[in-house]
Amino acid sequence: MKGRRPVVRALALGLVFAGLAVSARGAYIPAKAELAQWLIGRAWATTRSGGRPTAPWPWADFQTVARVNVPRLGETLYVLSNASGRSLAFGPGLVWRAPATMIIAGHQDTHFRFLDRLVADDRIHVEPARGAATMFRVAERRILVGNELPLGQFGDRDRLILSTCWPFDGIAGERPDRLLIIAE
Amino acid sequence: MSDRTSATLHARVPLFTIWLAMLVGSLLWAGGARAGEGAAGLLLRVDEGHYRPAPRLSAILTVTVSGPVATAHLEQRFRNTGDQWLEGIYLFPLPDDAAVDHLTMRIGDRLIEGRIAERQAAKRAYEQTKSRGNAAALIEGERPNLFTASVANIPPRADITVRLSFQTRAEWHGDRYRLHLPTVVAPRYLPPLVIAETATGSANSSVVERLVDGGRITPPIRIPGNGNPIEIAVTIDAGMPLRLVDSDSHAIRIEEMAGGATRVRLETGAAPADRDFLLAWAPDIGAAPWPILFDEVIDDTRYLSLLVMPPNPDGVGAAPTLPRDVIFILDRSGSMHGESIEQTKTALADAIDRLDRRDRFNIIHFSNTTGQLFSAPKPATPNNRNQAKRLLRGITADGGTEMLPALRRAFDTGAAPDRLRQIVLLTDGAIGNERDVLALAAEKLGAARLFPVAIGSAPNTYLMSRLARFGRGKVTLINDPSQTGQRMADLFEHLSAPAVTDLSVTLPDGGGEIFPLPIADLYRGEPLVVSARLAATAGGSVQIKGRIADQEWAAALPLQDARSHHGIGRLWARDKIRWLQERAILDGADGLKAAVVPIALRHGLVTRYTSLLAVSETADRPPEETLDSRRIAGNLPKGWTPPTASGDPASAAPQPSAPRMHKIGMGRSASLTLPKTATPAPLWIAVGIGVVLIGFILLMIVGRVRPTG
Numbered sequence: 048m049k050g051r052r053p054v055v056r057a058l059a060l061g062l063v064f065a066g067l068a069v070s071a072r073g074a075y076i077p078a079k080a081e082l083a084q085w086l087i088g089r090a091w092a093t094t095r096s097g098g099r100p101t102a103p104w105p106w107a108d109f110q111t112v113a114r115v116n117v118p119r120l121g122e123t124l125y126v127l128s129n130a131s132g133r134s135l136a137f138g139p140g141l142v143w144r145a146p147a148t149m150i151i152a153g154h155q156d157t158h159f160r161f162l163d164r165l166v167a168d169d170r171i172h173v174e175p176a177r178g179a180a181t182m183f184r185v186a187e188r189r190i191l192v193g194n195e196l197p198l199g200q201f202g203d204r205d206r207l208i209l210s211t212c213w214p215f216d217g218i219a220g221e222r223p224d225r226l227l228i229i230a231e
Numbered sequence: 232m233s234d235r236t237s238a239t240l241h242a243r244v245p246l247f248t249i250w251l252a253m254l255v256g257s258l259l260w261a262g263g264a265r266a267g268e269g270a271a272g273l274l275l276r277v278d279e280g281h282y283r284p285a286p287r288l289s290a291i292l293t294v295t296v297s298g299p300v301a302t303a304h305l306e307q308r309f310r311n312t313g314d315q316w317l318e319g320i321y322l323f324p325l326p327d328d329a330a331v332d333h334l335t336m337r338i339g340d341r342l343i344e345g346r347i348a349e350r351q352a353a354k355r356a357y358e359q360t361k362s363r364g365n366a367a368a369l370i371e372g373e374r375p376n377l378f379t380a381s382v383a384n385i386p387p388r389a390d391i392t393v394r395l396s397f398q399t400r401a402e403w404h405g406d407r408y409r410l411h412l413p414t415v416v417a418p419r420y421l422p423p424l425v426i427a428e429t430a431t432g433s434a435n436s437s438v439v440e441r442l443v444d445g446g447r448i449t450p451p452i453r454i455p456g457n458g459n460p461i462e463i464a465v466t467i468d469a470g471m472p473l474r475l476v477d478s479d480s481h482a483i484r485i486e487e488m489a490g491g492a493t494r495v496r497l498e499t500g501a502a503p504a505d506r507d508f509l510l511a512w513a514p515d516i517g518a519a520p521w522p523i524l525f526d527e528v529i530d531d532t533r534y535l536s537l538l539v540m541p542p543n544p545d546g547v548g549a550a551p552t553l554p555r556d557v558i559f560i561l562d563r564s565g566s567m568h569g570e571s572i573e574q575t576k577t578a579l580a581d582a583i584d585r586l587d588r589r590d591r592f593n594i595i596h597f598s599n600t601t602g603q604l605f606s607a608p609k610p611a612t613p614n615n616r617n618q619a620k621r622l623l624r625g626i627t628a629d630g631g632t633e634m635l636p637a638l639r640r641a642f643d644t645g646a647a648p649d650r651l652r653q654i655v656l657l658t659d660g661a662i663g664n665e666r667d668v669l670a671l672a673a674e675k676l677g678a679a680r681l682f683p684v685a686i687g688s689a690p691n692t693y694l695m696s697r698l699a700r701f702g703r704g705k706v707t708l709i710n711d712p713s714q715t716g717q718r719m720a721d722l723f724e725h726l727s728a729p730a731v732t733d734l735s736v737t738l739p740d741g742g743g744e745i746f747p748l749p750i751a752d753l754y755r756g757e758p759l760v761v762s763a764r765l766a767a768t769a770g771g772s773v774q775i776k777g778r779i780a781d782q783e784w785a786a787a788l789p790l791q792d793a794r795s796h797h798g799i800g801r802l803w804a805r806d807k808i809r810w811l812q813e814r815a816i817l818d819g820a821d822g823l824k825a826a827v828v829p830i831a832l833r834h835g836l837v838t839r840y841t842s843l844l845a846v847s848e849t850a851d852r853p854p855e856e857t858l859d860s861r862r863i864a865g866n867l868p869k870g871w872t873p874p875t876a877s878g879d880p881a882s883a884a885p886q887p888s889a890p891r892m893h894k895i896g897m898g899r900s901a902s903l904t905l906p907k908t909a910t911p912a913p914l915w916i917a918v919g920i921g922v923v924l925i926g927f928i929l930l931m932i933v934g935r936v937r938p939t940g
Contacts, residue, residue, distance in 0.1 A: 055929060071919070072915050074916060106630045129566065136910075142906065
């Protein structure tokens with residue numbers, strides 16, 4: 048018994064450190080998401096103040112296309128030009144912009160966590176890289192079963208659709224559905 | 232023993248509580264409890280609120296082909312089946328090089344001629360006429376190949392017919408002419424990166440404006456997609472018997488007409504406008520139609536359209552070809568990650584195997600850094616090929632897309648005068664500094680030919696096609712990464728057989744304007760197609776010069792041999808406007824409108840800046856009646872999966888297993904896959920905390936046990 052104790056102890060310490068490492072890896076994702084938005088915000092400010100489009104960091108593989116602001120929740124986010132897995136780690140990405148519809152997707156557990164807190168009539172400002180901002184109002188909240196959004200069903204009106212994975216409650220596993228916030 | 236157990240239990244109970252509390256905490260962190268009461272029952276639905284029928288549309292397309300020139304009349308009949316006065320808006324496609332030049336509107340027995348006007352003015356006049364209650368028709372250009380017809384004040388249970396005319400060219404492929412008449416607009420995928428296009432547009436363009444424009448060119452879709460019938464009749468006036476008449480798209484009926492013409496109609500009379508009409512025909516063997524020279528004299532100007540087939544060296548075995556320097560530029564940025572890069576690497580290795588021993592090659596690869604295989608192009612020896620393949624195996628996709636340094640390297644390597652230099656650029660074009668890239672290409676490319684290969688579902692075709700034009704090459708679009716191998720094999724096969732290079736065309740008066748500019752090389756089986764303008768008084772011949780392998784090739788076409796043909800002037804004007812639009816990317820768009828509008832007005836062409844307008848002078852709609860505006864739905868292109876009205880798999884109709892979108896190759900699915908947006912962060916944190924706690928528990932057990940044991 049006595050001889051096994053240091054082994055158990057070492058094993059226990061190992062578990063503690065392994066656990067810390069895994070948690071750190073998990074914590075790194077939201078930290079990266081926050082830091083990236085901050086850096087992108089800096090680059091955005093340069094671009095908006097008349098400078099050339101600036102990359103937030105030299106190896107960034109996207110452009111910043113818009114700033115989205117929700118005054119009621121105090122959320123400000125920079126939208127990236129694509130919604131690849133790599134880009135989404137840094138910010139919500141533009142998925143589609145037709146018919147008269149702009150669709151933005153973001154991670155449900157970082158940038159787009161606030162989607163669940165949006166209610167009807169919340170204002171959303173979209174400020175594009177050039178030109179004047181447009182204000183949208185949240186009109187509807189829909190759950191899309193599956194991840195295939197049928198097009199051609201939207202009318203001619205300008206719309207903004209924010210998309211994130213649904214449901215919000217799991218910590219693991221598949222989230223096959225999508226929460227859509229539709230603003231007009 | 233029992234002591235120890237109880238000690239452990241004592242220790243475990245509070246620890247378990249803490250652990251559980253922390254787990255719950257992390258669950259809450261992950262986004263809180265499921266909100267929304269029964270929200271999951273809400274599905275996307277079709278807006279069924281206030282349904283009123285849109286006008287019914289039927290169309291008749293009549294085409295007369297003479298040599299390569301096709302003159303077409305498209306008649307669209309907007310029928311109002313309801314009791315309301317209606318406005319119908321319909322988006323329709325025409326061939327890429329269609330020169331739309333004439334409009335008439337028929338309402339009842341009145342026939343009203345259209346006129347060309349600047350877009351804004353035409354729109355205003357249309358709106359005023361519409362609100363006065365008079366019938367009006369407006370044709371606007373959205374893209375070179377997309378147009379909108381708006382027809383206002385269609386009386387209840389009556390119809391308005393608009394008839395518009397356009398010119399286009401049949402293309403010569405191998406041994407036959409091909410005519411491609413689109414009838415349906417594919418739902419477009421507008422890649423977000425096209426936003427960069429606005430960098431060269433007006434200063435106040437914005438994402439939102441592009442969005443509005445995106446709305447204009449994305450029609451509502453009709454499900455099931457079998458409406459909008461179109462009748463098609465094509466008369467081929469070859470002046471000689473035809474060896475072959477065939478359509479890959481529709482069943483056709485062929486009739487011989489008096490005078491040697493051939494008429495083609497749809498077997499079924501009319502067909503739903505859900506796929507492009509493809510027609511191919513070939514003259515009798517031995518009656519090769521070369522050269523073809525058409526002209527049209529308008530006032531003091533002569534317009535020319537010519538088609539010349541260079542001598543075909545096929546009879547004497549393999550044609551002697553020029554040795555080549557082939558530079559492959561490979562995009563290995565993060566956006567190429569996955570199947571794109573893997574397929575591209577394989578295709579590239581094949582391409583290197585395909586090189587002739589006399590050819591030299593090099594590979595330049597870039598992300599946010601640039602690297603290259605050799606410092607200068609090296610002969611395609613087995614050893615060098617192996618070295619290339621080793622390099623390719625080691626390449627992974629990561630990082631940003633800095634295309635400029637890679638292009639600079641490719642352009643700067645000195646050109647050998649006795650070799651044809653081909654640069655193959657393999658990329659998804661996900662870059663923002665298009666203008667710099669194009670400017671560099673225009674300035675530095677020199678004698679090199681540039682062949683962009685656009686990979687992925689949302690390639691920047693705008694950039695790619697312009698690069699190809701500047702570089703006298705061709706663009707290859709690969710939507711579906713699994714096709715990469717085949718499409719690139721086709722391209723490299725094509726590249727290995729340049730037939731005529733360094734082409735130039737000289738007009739008798741020495742000046743004139745010739746398009747396309749610059750003239751691209753011809754590859755095996757391709758004719759030279761050129762349009763030109765010169766003074767009507769000039770006589771003599773059009774001189775053509777080029778190089779076949781290391782031989783000079785020249786041809787002269789006497790102007791007096793030209794056949795007079797209506798519409799040649801408009802084809803020239805269309806080519807010139809296209810050239811102006813391409814130049815605008817370098818010179819800035821400021822002068823573009825001012826340059827395009829006079830040409831378009833003079834030749835009566837619909838462009839982005841000019842529209843055709845027909846207005847009735849008589850008031851049709853009584854002021855007390857209201858007008859309803861309806862967009863007319865287009866069919867979904869044949870072979871595409873219709874979007875399911877609900878996401879419920881049980882209620883969804885069985886889907887044809889036909890590949891979506893990729894089949895047609897210009898767009899994407901009519902449904903959009905929303906990306907995965909959950910990170911493993913909460914899982915990792917929870918698991919991490921759990922493991923830490925288990926470690927602590929173990930430590931405590933060991934610690935507690937020691938004094939008693």
